[in-house]
Amino acid sequence: MAGPSLMDSLFQRSVDDIIKGIRLSPPGTESTFIAKSLDEIRREIKSTDPQTKATALHKLTYLHSLHGADMSWAAFHSVELSSSSAHSHKRIAFLAASLSFNPSTTEVILLLTHQLRKDLSSSNVHEVSLALSTLSSICNPDLARDLTPELFTLLSSSKIFVRKKAIAAVLRVFEQYPDAVLVCFKRVVENLENGDMGVLSAVVGLFCELTEKDPKSYLPLAPEFYKILVDCRNNWVLIKVIKIFAKLAPLEPRLGKRVVEPICEHMGRTGAKSLAFECVRTIVTSLSDHDSAVKLAVGKLREFLLDDDPNLKYLGLQALAIVARTNMWAVLENKELVVKALSDVDVNIKLEALRLVMCMVSEDNIMEICRILISHALKSDPEFCNEILDFILLTCGRNFYEVIFDFDWYVSFLGEMARIPHCQKGSEIESQLVDIGMRVKDARLQLVHVARDLVIDPALLGNPFIHGVLAAAAWVSGEYIELSRNPFEIMEALLQPRTSLLTPSVRAVYIQSAFKVIIFCLNSYLKLNGDDPSYPSESTYSDVKSDYPGRFETVASQLLSDTEPDNPNMVVKHGQKPSVSSKMHHLTLESLVALVNLVETNLGPLAGSNEVEVQERASNVLGLIKLIKPKLLGCLDTREGDKANGELKASEMVELIFGAFSEDLGPVSLNAQERVPVPDGLVLKENLRDLEEICGDIELPLSTSFSLVKLQTMDATSNLEHHSKEEFEPSTESTSLLAEHRKRHGLYYLPAENAGIISNDYPPAHDPKDKASDETEDLVKLTEQSLVIKKKPNQAKSRPVVVKLDDGEGFKVAAKAPEFKADLISGAVQEVLLGNEATTSSSRRKSSKKSSKRREMDESNVGVPESKNEIVKADMPEIGFSSSGRRKHHGHGKERKHRSSGKDKVHDHKDKQKSEHGHGKHKSRQRADGALAAQSPVIPDFLL
């Protein structure tokens, strides 16, 4: 099949044929039909007959646009056809080009330059308009540069039809080729006074887009915009002008005073909802200091909210959220409407309402709001339910629970949330539960109750979404076991058979908590029987837990006295449990032995688990039991003499571990790690391959700075293992080797903080006490950021203390925020200002991925007027004062002048830029520069 034959041309299928063909082809075979048609098109498009070619291209465009057929290969054919003398062919060619060309990668665009230039200067307005439309959709920097002169001419064309399109096209050209601003800007501005709606609409639209990117530069044009605002009666134009003022008003307070009145007038008068809404939004965003206007706007918003139209309701809520920033009363006034919107049929509206409800939250109403929201959550579909939970958690947890007054309530509320059937926010609830445990001492008692209820309920174990919550509950139960009313019951819950449903990591937490519980029970027992003078522990751990003076006594004695089972309804499936459970309330040797047996039976199988975490933790517990049990049994069997002896040994061990566990965990600053200074001689960045060499027997001299520090493995979780092993077992060969190695090559290990560190798997935490007692200098620094724990008498209504790390958390953020902001706002601008030339020219040369490039271009475009504005801004203050006296005398006439000087300054700057580009036009302009520089202090007193 060489070229298209005559037959092809004669019997070529039309676009309509293709469309019908696709419609008629049975479902599933469209793609074959399309592929066949594409083959035909490939043949036909090569035809020399323009009609055949045009039809082929037309068909291809259709398939491309609606059926996603690739047509990049046909780019050249579009170019070819565009030079056809028949307008219909040209139309098809340009349509194909504008629908399919990629401005940054289609290379043949350059070949269109000549044709476009010709068409732009054509006397046929339709050709011109076609060329302009095409230009605005495929414009790239080269095209923009080459066609700027033609565009400049068209901007003052006497034909309205052409002129308005030229104005619309100019935006794209400015974006692609900022230097075009120099040439065209003045003419564009002149069009602001044009009476034709089409032209006005186009030019206002253009400025609307431009001001969006960089409002400051367009302040000098405010008088023109103001005139349009007052005189124009076309809603489309008004909306855009109001949008422009929404951006200009915040920059210049006097402007706001001036425009607020006409805007309110429009709002009151218009019947068009779109215009009214634009007015409302402008008032609430940009003119929010004008109270009377805001009142009017909020009144209008209320109309929107009351309307049946969901669109108005949605937008009303959105606008209300904007008002909420400055005028909270507006939201409170419409509270019932907002709450009603929570049960709307439309999820978008519900979300907006939810956002608003959350911004009404304060200390006084948080409980009420949460109650309302939870009742909504229970009624809603899962998706929205979780949306609600998300918002609640976010709001309540914000800034260290600043809105929460009653933590007992909040903690129970968290537990309640976890039980909501659709709840998928387990991880967030989990972290808050643990976090509150660490930060809020006064909430712990309630927390333990909540955790108990969660851990004990076997039904919850089946829901994977709340495993996180269970992990937190288990951790809390273990960590604060001394606050629990019945440790035995907790132990049973932690070991219940359904825990096999948990994920390994959660299960590991369960086992670890069981470990803590058993230690606590053993210790309490030993302590109670510890009238024995040889029992050493008393002082040690009551010091440690000084925060709870007398608490264990209470709990422990309660254990002895409390004969009633705390929770008789508890469902226990495990065979030996019921009997155990009833007996366990007496902390006797027998009950302890039963407890130990229970743990042993349950954890025994887990020592062979495939999951490392589970296995390791189970082994730890089992290891302890192995050591303790014979002693306990010994005590049980033998008489007085031996008993004391056995007990003593056991008690020492238990007491040691208990001491380790009983230190209070505090919150850790996120950047605590960063603040640990690297000690001298610690090489962090060197390649570890050296290690092999070192291991190959070269003995390093021990650096003194390390010899003092006890070394520890990097892995925090493995800490525990070493701990317990080192303490309870004669060190096995491997551990001793490891220790040996560490001693020799301390360099490659992290220095340990201290032996006293709590080996805990759960949240990594720095203990205040630990830090304080540490001698090493670096850790002293850590202490300085330490916790602000102030004990407050537990009065009925005072807010519990929430522990914060002052520089660690709050301050870090505060310091960061402005930086972040500066980065967003001025970063781009500054970059452009400094590296303007680089970005512009480089992006002009390179034609790579469009979107990112384009953005870059936008910015460079923005940057240009920006710099001019620096001048304006710098001059502003003094002028504001100096001219204030004259204000009355100089009326409207002055504005003209100011405006033009402003405008000229745009040119100034452009000139400078241009001269750097070496365009060589700069000489004459520079003279003008001088003249204008002298004038420049005369600055707009904008509308006044």
Next chain:
Amino acid sequence: MGIRFVLMVNKQGQTRLAQYYEYLNLEERRALEGEIVRKCLARNEQQCSFVEHRNYKVVYRRYASLFFLVGVDNEEKLSALHQLCNNLDLPIYNKSGEGFNHQLIHPKVEAGLPNELAILEFIHLLVETMDRHFGNVCELDIMFHLEKAHFMLEEMVMNGCIVETSKSNILAPIQLMDKA
């Protein structure tokens, strides 16, 4: 409030017209159309006509069997602010619930909100214009006169800006073309 795309889609989700005002490649277009159309088609009459999708705010309206969807730049408004606050772990609202973290309000967040209602009116204008030209416009009219529909759009929107809102002005050049 630049318009980023105009789509016409039938009830089955087939695209009947697609005009983009920024370049997207074929895959991007297909993905975008698929996702947005699915979102909009799933909604019912009682729900509002606005859907947020990625960086677009989509305003849609159904006429008979055709959905008209217009994608507008969404300056992410409040949600951007929320995002920002969440990232920084800062309160959006201060303690008493009145007042706002002003330092965070970036000009971009405030400015450039699309006027959704104006876009709805634009859609209506487009439909009326086509109605006037085709006389009771239907899906087939658009299918078989796709290029005309594109030209109408071209008259109304350039570069994402609405430039012409008078029906007779929009249709004048098209009627000329028909005569020619």
